Amino acid sequence: MKQRLFTPGPTPLPEEVRLSQAKEILHHRSKEFSVVFQEVRQGLKYIFQTENEVLLFTASGTGAMEAVIANLFSSKDKVLAIRGGKFGERWADIAKIFGVEAIPLDIEWGSTVNIHLIEKKLDADPKIKAVFTQLVETSTGVAYDIQGMAEIVKKRDAVLIVDAVSGLGAQPLLADEWGVDVVVGASQKALMIPPGLSFVSLSTRAWRLVENSDLPKYYWDFKKTKLTQEKNQTPYTPAVSLICALRESLNLLKKEGWGNVIKRHAQLAEATRKAVLALGLELFGEANSNVVTAIKVPLRVDEKNLRKIMRGKYGVNVAGGQGELSGKIIRIAHLGWMDFCDIIMAISSLEMALWELGYPLKLGKGVAAAEEVLKE
Amino acid sequence: MKQRLFTPGPTPLPEEVRLSQAKEILHHRSKEFSVVFQEVRQGLKYIFQTENEVLLFTASGTGAMEAVIANLFSSKDKVLAIRGGKFGERWADIAKIFGVEAIPLDIEWGSTVNIHLIEKKLDADPKIKAVFTQLVETSTGVAYDIQGMAEIVKKRDAVLIVDAVSGLGAQPLLADEWGVDVVVGASQKALMIPPGLSFVSLSTRAWRLVENSDLPKYYWDFKKTKLTQEKNQTPYTPAVSLICALRESLNLLKKEGWGNVIKRHAQLAEATRKAVLALGLELFGEANSNVVTAIKVPLRVDEKNLRKIMRGKYGVNVAGGQGELSGKIIRIAHLGWMDFCDIIMAISSLEMALWELGYPLKLGKGVAAAEEVLKE
Numbered sequence: 001m002k003q004r005l006f007t008p009g010p011t012p013l014p015e016e017v018r019l020s021q022a023k024e025i026l027h028h029r030s031k032e033f034s035v036v037f038q039e040v041r042q043g044l045k046y047i048f049q050t051e052n053e054v055l056l057f058t059a060s061g062t063g064a065m066e067a068v069i070a071n072l073f074s075s076k077d078k079v080l081a082i083r084g085g086k087f088g089e090r091w092a093d094i095a096k097i098f099g100v101e102a103i104p105l106d107i108e109w110g111s112t113v114n115i116h117l118i119e120k121k122l123d124a125d126p127k128i129k130a131v132f133t134q135l136v137e138t139s140t141g142v143a144y145d146i147q148g149m150a151e152i153v154k155k156r157d158a159v160l161i162v163d164a165v166s167g168l169g170a171q172p173l174l175a176d177e178w179g180v181d182v183v184v185g186a187s188q189k190a191l192m193i194p195p196g197l198s199f200v201s202l203s204t205r206a207w208r209l210v211e212n213s214d215l216p217k218y219y220w221d222f223k224k225t226k227l228t229q230e231k232n233q234t235p236y237t238p239a240v241s242l243i244c245a246l247r248e249s250l251n252l253l254k255k256e257g258w259g260n261v262i263k264r265h266a267q268l269a270e271a272t273r274k275a276v277l278a279l280g281l282e283l284f285g286e287a288n289s290n291v292v293t294a295i296k297v298p299l300r301v302d303e304k305n306l307r308k309i310m311r312g313k314y315g316v317n318v319a320g321g322q323g324e325l326s327g328k329i330i331r332i333a334h335l336g337w338m339d340f341c342d343i344i345m346a347i348s349s350l351e352m353a354l355w356e357l358g359y360p361l362k363l364g365k366g367v368a369a370a371e372e373v374l375k376e
Numbered sequence: 377m378k379q380r381l382f383t384p385g386p387t388p389l390p391e392e393v394r395l396s397q398a399k400e401i402l403h404h405r406s407k408e409f410s411v412v413f414q415e416v417r418q419g420l421k422y423i424f425q426t427e428n429e430v431l432l433f434t435a436s437g438t439g440a441m442e443a444v445i446a447n448l449f450s451s452k453d454k455v456l457a458i459r460g461g462k463f464g465e466r467w468a469d470i471a472k473i474f475g476v477e478a479i480p481l482d483i484e485w486g487s488t489v490n491i492h493l494i495e496k497k498l499d500a501d502p503k504i505k506a507v508f509t510q511l512v513e514t515s516t517g518v519a520y521d522i523q524g525m526a527e528i529v530k531k532r533d534a535v536l537i538v539d540a541v542s543g544l545g546a547q548p549l550l551a552d553e554w555g556v557d558v559v560v561g562a563s564q565k566a567l568m569i570p571p572g573l574s575f576v577s578l579s580t581r582a583w584r585l586v587e588n589s590d591l592p593k594y595y596w597d598f599k600k601t602k603l604t605q606e607k608n609q610t611p612y613t614p615a616v617s618l619i620c621a622l623r624e625s626l627n628l629l630k631k632e633g634w635g636n637v638i639k640r641h642a643q644l645a646e647a648t649r650k651a652v653l654a655l656g657l658e659l660f661g662e663a664n665s666n667v668v669t670a671i672k673v674p675l676r677v678d679e680k681n682l683r684k685i686m687r688g689k690y691g692v693n694v695a696g697g698q699g700e701l702s703g704k705i706i707r708i709a710h711l712g713w714m715d716f717c718d719i720i721m722a723i724s725s726l727e728m729a730l731w732e733l734g735y736p737l738k739l740g741k742g743v744a745a746a747e748e749v750l751k752e
Contacts, residue, residue: 003400010401010616021397021617024379025386025570027693058436058572060612063595070592098592188613194401196434196572196615216446216474216592219439236436237564239572239615240386241397317403 003315006346008138008166008292010188010195011336016248017193021241028240034232036247041229043250046258047168047191048183048201050175055200055225058239061165061186064198066094067220068161068182072206073129074214075099080121081132085109085139086322087163091132098215103128109325110140110285110294115148122156129209130159130181135167136289139322141331143171143289150178159206165189165198169253170265170290170335181206187242189291190265192249192336196242265290268334268343271370275347278369279354279361284329292319292333301357303327309356314349340374379691382722384514384542384668386564386571387712392624393569397617404616410608412623417605419626422634423544423567424559424577426551431576431601434615437541437562440574442470443596444537444558448585449505451475456497457508461485461515462698463539467508474591479504485701486516486661486670491524498532505585506535506557511543512665515698517707519547519665526554535582541565541574545629546641546666546711557582563618565667566641568625568712572618641666644710644719647746651723654745655730655737660705668695668709677733679703685732690725716750 005012026033044054057064073079077100081092084107095102105121107113113133122128131153136143146162153160159181164173168183169190175183181203188195202210202222210222219236228235253261269290273283276295284294297303303320307330310316319331332346347366354361381388402409420430433440449455453476457468460483471478481497483489489509498504507529512519522538529536535557540549544559545566551559557579564571578586578598586598595612604611629637645666649659652671660670673679679696683706686692695707708722723742730737 005401005403007403009613010403013401018398018400022394024394025381025389025564027381027383027386028571030693058434059439059595060434060614062612063435063439066595094594097594186613188401188616194615194617195404195613196618218470218473219435219442236438237385237562237571238436239570239618240564241570241618242572242615317406 001315003317004342004345006316006318006333008189008319008331008333008335009186011192011333012338013194014192014249014252014337016252017245020245020248023244026240026244028234028237033240036244037234038232040243040246040250041232043247043254044199046254047250048175048185049173049177049258050201052201052203053226053229055222055229056234056238057198057220058196059198060195061184061198062090064184064186064200065090065163067217067222068184068200069094069098069100070215070217070220071222072182072209072213073098073100074212076101077129078103078125078127079130079132080105080118080128082107082113082134082144084111084113084142085137087134087137087139091163102132110142112142112286112288113144115145115152118149119152122152122158126157128158130161132161133163135162135164135173136171136291138166138292139325140285141287141289141292141294142285143167146173146180147178150180154179159203159209166291166335167289169261172262175201179203187246190261190336191246192252193242193245196239197246262290265334267374268338269293271343271373272332272334272347274373275366275370279351279366291335292331294329294331296329298359301354301359303330305357306330306353309353310349314352316346316349318346343370343374377691379693380718380721382692382694382709384565384695384707384709384711385562387568387709388714389570390568390625390628390713392628393621396621396624399620402616402620404610404613409616412620413610414608416619416622416626417608419623419630420575423626423629424551424561425549425553425634426577428577428579429602429605431598431605432610432614433574433576433596434572435574436571437560437574438466440560440562440576441466441539443593443598444560444576445470445474445476446591446593446596447598448558448582448589449474449476450588450590452477453505454479454501454503455506455508456481456494456504458483458489458510458520460487460489460518461510461513463510463513463515467539478508486518488518488662488664489520491521491528494525495528498528498534502533504534506537508537509539511538511540511549512547512667514542514668515701516661517663517665517668517670518661519543519667522549522556523554526556530555535579535585542667542711543665545637548638551577555579563622566637566712567622568628569618569621572615573622638666641710643750644714645669647719647749648708648710648723650749651742651746655727655742667711668707670705670707672705674735677730677735679706681733682706682729685729686725690728692722692725694722719746719750
């Protein structure tokens with residue numbers, strides 16, 4: 001059966017990306033590779049919307065998150081971690097293991113962040129050195145107000161650290177213009193390549209923290225990585241085939257244009273939300289992101305069955321809920337190599353599966369609503 | 377120009393491996409991926425010659441080396457690190473950064489290890505908790521006597537930790553039979569896939585150290601990784617396309633048989649050494665490994681020019697020297713997806729390039745010597 005991924009990573013791969021990986025491998029110390037890597041460095045800066053070097057690691061996104069903590073902080077440092085879902089918890093968990101005190105700012109799963117709460121916390125404790133957040137909390141599909149946070153944080157002696165693993169390239173994030181200090185990204189989302197690479201950009205303020213950090217790091221060493229990258233090399237043998245694939249996908253994104261890529265994601269997200277509402281379903285929480293739309297599973301519908309029918313009969317793979325949301329929501333990603341027809345497939349198979357499970361709906365109503373959005 | 381890699385990683389890719397990567401990506405939480413991962417787990421145990429779980433990380437080999445230190449030790453622990461080349465230095469460097477005291481056992485670059493020196497050091501200081509070594513020190517091409525080291529170490533209250541990044545699957549290493557506690561491997565060597573994955577196997581004795589370690593780790597957490605792998609999953613989104621490629625290469629290796637794979641490498645290495653000597657060249661140091669042969673560059677020959685001609689005229693890419701050996705040696709790898717014809721190409725282009733540079737030799741003499749070895 002034809003299988004399609006509507007999961008918030010890994011996302012579908014463009015043909016150029018897939019075929020580039022069937023090529024013979026390049027040696028990582030060859031001139032050919034340096035040329036590829038130089039292009040990739042430029043392309044990453046464009047996607048991150050920064051003039052700063054974007055550090056590349058052969059690792060999952062979680063590895064890059066750990067790298068940020070190990071490079072910027074010292075034991076007993078204090079940081080503030082926004083926790084509104086599974087990935088918010090991760091920042092706090094890693095910090096704790098490294099002896100960094102992470103003060104949680106818990107918000108209800110599915111809610112956005114009231115940025116005045118951040119302001120209050122920072123003013124109450126001037127020792128807080130950083131605010132950790134997600135751009136999009138993938139487990140709930142909620143995008144946070146990073147621009148607003150940056151306004152607050154940059155007025156104080158702290159840095160703003162954004163896990164943009166799922167949001168990078170889909171949700172607006174202007175690292176330099178907004179003054180975001182650290183941005184973490186990964187390869188298997190809007191960047192449209194397989195998982196295995198992750199990225200970190202750092203502002204001048206963030207580099208100052210790197211100078212004073214006393215936590216141990218070797219593989220993750222930011223200073224060494226930056227120095228080596230500036231020679232179009234990597235400190236250790238990197239995932240060469242993924243870097244070559246990244247060149248292909250960055251070229252595709254450049255051709256489309258950053259603004260258009262973001263707009264495409266916004267439209268597909270809007271179409272998905274309108275379709276879901278037209279079917280009489282409820283969105284989960286504030287469900288506002290360009291990345292993934294979380295949908296409450298209706299009471300009399302079994303979530304496992306719903307996803308099983310979508311996958312088994314129509315080849316449409318959507319995600320379930322994580323942690324406390326398991327069984328309660330499904331999540332349809334509109335992320336990466338996605339267009340009009342993809343969203344129509346996802347909505348239509350959702351309609352068909354709900355109908356099969358006895359949920360009262362008028363077939364085609366969701367699709368019609370999506371078409372209304374996408375005709376513009 | 378047709379380019380061929382005779383570098384000690386990355387190594388050439390079999391067609392099955394290359395094409396598997398052109399496929400659409402699997403979701404890492406899907407049943408399909410679990411099936412692949414289960415096969416890979418079994419195949420890795422076969423290549424590592426162990427019944428123990430082989431932990432898989434999305435990272436370069438250096439990442440797995442750091443993981444070993446972060447998981448097995450506590451700050452102020454003492455370890456013994458054999459340093460006979462660039463990679464021996466790496467163990468000591470990482471240990472130091474993590475606050476572990478690495479007592480160096482320096483041996484001349486190009487020499488094997490006198491294992492009685494290890495015995496002496498261990499007996500002089502019973503606080504030494506581990507011996508770190510390479511299986512093959514890739515920078516010099518020398519293989520160490522791991523079986524002998526294991527005999528010594530297992531009689532004492534210490535563990536033997538082997539960086540087998542370049543040697544795994546090429547040089548004999550029977551983890552369980554010999555009693556080697558920790559083995560580190562990587563994907564881009566005899567495993568014949570692109571770089572980006574690394575591996576760690578641990579004995580029961582090694583797992584006991586994991587229980588008592590106080591160093592910080594999150595992405596590298598061995599306990600979490602093992603528990604998750606036993607469910608045919610990984611803790612974080614892994615390099616799915618590389619894992620699928622690994623299934624292909626492990627199948628090829630299984631079909632050939634572990635013993636035959638090792639024998640093939642041994643023969644190609646022997647052919648290379650004999651050819652080099654027949655050309656009147658000198659091997660560097662004890663040059664005894666199945667992985668890579670280090671050859672002294674004759675006095676009147678310029679190393680850069682030699683490699684440039686081999687690469688530029690014949691598409692044969694060999695490695696130069698690293699660190700203090702830069703300019704003094706070239707290294708021809710006979711590693712991974714390599715056979716008779718590959719070695720003949722390498723030797724022949726070496727003859728042609730040396731001849732062009734005015735080195736006195738009889739064309740064909742190296743090839744003839746290689747053929748003599750390989751006709752058996």
